Amino acid sequence: MDFLHALVRLETTLWSRVEHGLAERGALGLGSLLALRILSRREGAGRVLDVSEELSITVGAASKVVDRLVRGGLVVRRPHPTDGRSSLVSLTPAGDDALTVAGRIAEEQVAAFVGADGLAAIPQLRRLQHLVDGGAAVPA
Template identity: 55%
Template structure:
């Protein structure tokens, strides 16, 4: 296998492994946790657009994801005070708890998976590579 094949297979395998670990621990799915993490990072300013951008998905997919999170009682939408075309997405108390519990389970699973690896060096490399590809596709 070459570099590209390994990167893609590793990402897919890691996603599935972490998602399985979260579900086995009774936590939200990795997709939902990823969205909750974006909403938490943006506190009271999260919109569907932030999820679209940070998760690298379409606006339609981000909107459907927020619909599911809202249905599950993890987020609420409210009118944006300055933009009638947009709404704000905030965590509910259940969403806060799901975020915190999910992040703890995720951190534990990652620590176990990455034991013995130089996580700082791998993180720095991935950040550099991501910055390069982001600059290459920027409008």
């Protein structure tokens, strides 16, 4: 339980501090920023399901995040060309700008809070995530 408690406490504390730093500078919230990052990597072919899976949230919650981004003019939805049940989501120029600004602020905030030692732990955190996702141990 100590391991789980430490991880949860770290995540919630860091999230709150970064969220506060973004708000102070008038940038997007962290949830919206993370959704934009996911959709941006899909280069115009992002789906609500991608946001759901990568953020480990329900499809309904991911849809609400995307709806909020659409209302803010940061993304647009268009019909999926081959799947009538789905739509594709892409960033608008305003979404690209918001992603750049908020991403830079969030990176600065994280680096300020965890320093070089924290950033150096990213590969180990990814290995742990792989294990939790059911994968075999990945060598260091």
